[in-house]
Amino acid sequence: MKILLASPHGFCAGVVMAIECLEKAIELYGTPIFVFHEIVHNKLVVEGFRRRGVVFVENIDDVPEGNHLLYSAHGVSPEIRRQAHARRLKTIDATCPLVSKVHLEAVRFAAAEYTVIFIGHDGHDEAVGTLGEAPKQMCLVETVDDVDRVEVDDPKKVAYLTQTTLSVDDANRIIEQLKQRFPQIVGPHKQDICYATQNRQDAVKALIPEADIVLVLGSRNSSNSNRLAEIAEEAGKPAYLIDNAQEIDPDWLNSDATVLVTAGASAPEAVVVDCLEHLKKNYGAVVERRPLREEHARFQLPVELRRDTGISSNESSKTRFTDERLANNPIGSFGRNEAPISTRSDR
Ligand code: SF4
Secondary structure, eight states, X not given: OEEEEEESOSOOHHHHHHHHXXXXXXXXXOSSEEEESOSSSOHHHHHHHHHTTEEEESSGGGSOTTOEEEEOTTOOOHHHHHHHHHTTOEEEEOOOHHHHHHHHHHHHHHHTTOEEEEESOTTOHHHHHHHTTSTTTEEEEOSHHHHHHOOOSOTTSEEEEXXXXXXXXXXXXXXXXXXXXXXXXXXXXXXXXXHHHHHHHHHHHHHGGGOSEEEEESOTTOHHHHHHHHHHHHTXXXXXXXXXXXXXXGGGOOTTOEEEEEEOTXXXXXXXXXXXXXXXXXXXXXXXXXXXXXXXXXXXXXXXXXXXXXXXXXXXXXXXXXXXXXXXXXXXXXXXXXXXXXXXXXX
């Protein structure tokens, strides 16, 4: 068996930051500590924190008044922030800055009286949070067919935004359809699909012609992990989304197979290592690492935690945005929760 290990794979900068936030919050404030939604969409990560006394809630009313509450990496709507404020909760915002950037774009388009068409997945935490920024002026499309059903007040004042974890190809197909229907539609200056999602998809696409099957480490509710499996299936290769090596069915594999292994942005490296060890031990697999691109992006902890940990602004300014794609993204030159927006449709 040959393993092609796609790279980049696994944790992105937003997931690293969100997990660091929760670790730091446990250290500072103790447990129980509350998190609105799963901190990241990974079953093993969430179960690990739950065992340590973290309580994941879907409803603000489930958090006792005055307690600490973290917002997950996927972000929340203003209404959730309002409810938390009303309960006098001490909130810590672990929203990925690249999700916050899309929120800000939604706010700015809505303030300029655009109808904002959000391309995303219905019910996904990130989509719910972003749509909540301007619920009366935003609508959701999931597919090319959905575009024909959209109703807008003024076809000349329409904008689109996307969830950060979509398939790049699917999103482009939907955007093309939107441009056909609304020729004057405007969009973000740069792609909203984040550097990590794009890099993981590109790495799979580069290796897929050589693979017989694909194993994607990630949880069922992880959007970007599902997209990796879909890319493999669209290329005609069987793909399996698994939380860990124990879920591998021996019927999927044989000793002559070339297996592409990758991991979604919320899957810990430990499960990737376990998976490789399992395949080496049981199938004599040899691992070939094929890095496509390097990532060096890091996001700073939110201000609430920096204040309580005494991290100076000098230290926080060491945060780097040096990933090749991220460096070209305007968010890189702006602070947390602050990003520029263009009303030109330039993609
Ligand atoms: S996948 Fe992208 S948007 Fe989501 S947390 Fe990671 S870096 Fe942020």
